[in-house]
Every structure is written in C-alpha cells, then in structure tokens.
Amino acid sequence: MAAWVLWLVASGLFVAGEVASGDLVLLMLAGGALGGGAVALAGGAVALQIVAFIVVSAILLAVARPAARARLDSRVPGHVDGVQALVGRTATVTRAVGRSSGRIQVGADEWSARTQFGDEVFDVGTTVRILQVEGATAVVGEALELR
Numbered sequence: 001m002a003a004w005v006l007w008l009v010a011s012g013l014f015v016a017g018e019v020a021s022g023d024l025v026l027l028m029l030a031g032g033a034l035g036g037g038a039v040a041l042a043g044g045a046v047a048l049q050i051v052a053f054i055v056v057s058a059i060l061l062a063v064a065r066p067a068a069r070a071r072l073d074s075r076v077p078g079h080v081d082g083v084q085a086l087v088g089r090t091a092t093v094t095r096a097v098g099r100s101s102g103r104i105q106v107g108a109d110e111w112s113a114r115t116q117f118g119d120e121v122f123d124v125g126t127t128v129r130i131l132q133v134e135g136a137t138a139v140v141g142e143a144l145e146l147r
C-alpha cells in the first residue's frame with residue numbers, strides 16, 4: 001500500500017476522533033497527516049513525511065486552533081436563537097390575551113399567547129412583553145419601560 005494512502009487513512013481516523021472529542025486538537029493532527037501524505041505523494045522519504053506531519057501539525061495547533069477556538073467560543077455563551085430570541089421583545093395584542101388564549105404580533109409574525117397570571121387580560125392594541133415561550137405559545141406580561 002502506498003504511503004500517501006496510509007497518511008490519508010490516518011487523517012480520516014483523526015477526523016473521526018475529532019468528531020467524538022470536539023476539542024480541535026485531532027483535527028489539527030489530521031491536517032498534519034495530510035501534510036505528510038502530500039510529501040509521500042511527491043515521493044519524499046519517510047523521515048521527510050514525518051517532519052512534514054510534525055511541522056504542519058505544530059503550525060495548525062499554534063495558529064489555526066486558537067483562532068478557531070476563539071471563534072467558536074465567542075458565539076456560544078450568550079448566543080440565543082430560535083424562539084428563545086423572542087423573550088424580552090415587545091408585541092402587540094391582535095386578539096385579547098387572557099389566561100388560556102389570545103394572539104399577539106411580533107414583527108411580521110403572529111403567535112398564540114396567554115398571560116403570565118390568571119387574572120390578567122390584555123385588550124387588542126395593547127403592547128405586551130414576551131416573558132417566555134412554551135411550545136408555540138408566548139407567555140406575556142405587562143410591557144414595563146426598561147431603563
């Protein structure tokens with residue numbers, strides 16, 4: 001079997017390991033294995049292939065991994081998406097909202113809504129604040145001014 005094929009297999013195994021770990025170290029080693037494979041494909045000696053693997057891996061670990069890690073970490077901690085992005089936004093009541101039913105409009109979207117407390121009722125045209133989302137229903141409350 002050709003040496004470049006072995007490097008390619010090693011790279012694939014590193015990538016598979018990376019999928020399980022998610023730490024980006026094995027992915028950098030996979031890049032190093034591709035570097036070793038490239039040298040093997042060019043006809044380089046085994047010692048040169050190993051040197052290429054070590055150098056490429058070291059460069060990726062020192063440069064690419066910290067940049068990728070910072071990019072991933074910056075998006076995760078405070079990132080809110082999906083329906084949870086609605087929490088805290090204000091909406092306009094389009095059908096009176098009470099204990100068990102009602103409708104609100106958030107931007108161009110219309111949602112089912114109910115009040116936070118059973119004795120609250122919000123009439124059509126009232127501005128409310130979305131407090132939480134339960135399934136496809138927004139739980140709303142009074143839209144107090146935030147300062």
